Amino acid sequence: MQLPSQLNQISRDTRPLLQHYHDIRIVSESYIAPLSDADATVQSMEDASPAKWHMGHVTWFFETVILREYSKGYQPFEDTFHYLFNSYYEALGARQPRPLRGMLTRPSLEKVMVYRSYVDEHMKRFLETDQSVEIAGLVELGLNHEQQHQELLLTDILHLFAQNPLKPAYKEPEPLAYDKDMELASGWTGFDGGVLKFGASDEGFAFDCERPVHKALVNPFKLANGPVTNRQWLEFVQDGGYHNPLLWLSDGWAKCQAEDWTAPLYWEKRDSEWWVMTLRGMQHVDLDAPVCHISYYEADAFATWADKRLPFEHELELAAHEADIKGNFASSGRLRSAPVKHTGSIAGLYGDVWEWTGTSFSPYPKFKAESGVVGEYNGKFMSGQQVLRGGSCATSEGHMRPTYRNFWHPEKRWQFTGLRLAEDV
Structure with missing residues (x-):
């Protein structure tokens, strides 16, 4: 994959790239921490996505865009996840329709988090050996993408809880x-x-x-x-x-x-x-x-x-x-x-x-x-x-x-x- 010209100039965060990666990924985990497996699975409307799907998708991004393309010998965590967690990237093939993401009762939230840990460990190993401008640009895009989904996760959880007659507090x-x-x-x-x-x-x-x-x-x-x-x-x-x-x-x-x-x-x-x-x-x-x-x-x-x-x-x-x-x-x-x-x-x-x-x-x-x-x-x-x-x-x-x-x-x-x-x- 050739690096897009818009990513050739990346912002140099004062933190090392690996630390920056860890800091943003851990925020997502803190956002999902208050949720049960049921909370993270239900989809409240077609425009929203389950919290579990958000966590899988941002992990899929790093696996698909970086590890599959650049990490020699990388073995995907599970082939079916490529279908489950693609969002709208037509060039990458078929995917679970957005209105039906709430039907994904499996994998469990626990397994999605195992998937996340698996990709994080491989990203850590990979970035310890390759922090070229090309890779750093893609990592930064992925991290900014994850921050967008952190915001979406909160908005989707609010909509979900608003449909519950108990009106639970997140x-x-x-x-x-x-x-x-x-x-x-x-x-x-x-x-x-x-x-x-x-x-x-x-x-x-x-x-x-x-x-x-x-x-x-x-x-x-x-x-x-x-x-x-x-x-x-x-x-x-x-x-x-x-x-x-x-x-x-x-x-x-x-x-x-x-x-x-x-x-x-x-x-x-x-x-x-x-x-x-x-x-x-x-x-x-x-x-x-x-x-x-x-x-x-x-x-x-x-x-x-x-x-x-x-x-x-x-x-x-x-x-x-x-x-x-x-x-x-x-x-x-x-x-x-x-x-x-x-x-x-x-x-x-x-x-x-x-x-x-x-x-x-x-x-x-x-x-x-x-x-x-x-x-x-x-x-x-x-x-x-x-x-x-x-x-x-x-x-x-x-x-x-x-x-x-x-x-x-x-x-x-x-x-x-x-x-x-x-x-x-």
């Missing part, structure tokens, strides 16, 4: 210990715009869809200093926002009607009070926390109701680069255990919710998908989806960079998604 149910004295972000910040450069440079790791660097025109605009809160969203609800077709895009209104949306996903009214299902079980809706688990359609309807608009992705990237200078953006810490600490170019508008943009997910100018298996990573999904920017309470902090492009179908709600308002100047 984590301890006490409220988050955020800084109650921290003032909520308010007001607006203006940006002059211009013909500016966007996208990830060739230095350091980035996914293929973040490149190449290109120029784009950004008109002057203002951006809200904080994401929309639950308090603001309740005003939208109480004003009949979910019942006014004039606020909605046509497809969004049809979805709202068909699925009887009346509030964000996981919200539930009990004795005139709003509650929400979280990874810590059922909690009172925190009115000052960013609204979460809303679709693009809901975000767009809210922006129309507020007489504002959703920001475009280049506007949020510009804001991310300038945030440290302007100092007007900060994560609330109300959704994760503490506000994200930002250094360097990582901007403080990250850390609460993924923020919907008004930009469809499409290739940057001169984007070209790589050849081979790695070329199937993002390019094939550049149709019918919206870009999200920033990073959520479930996102690895290393992924919260100004150029990161997340993307989802506009009707999806189970991810940690919210919005920030923008307006033209």
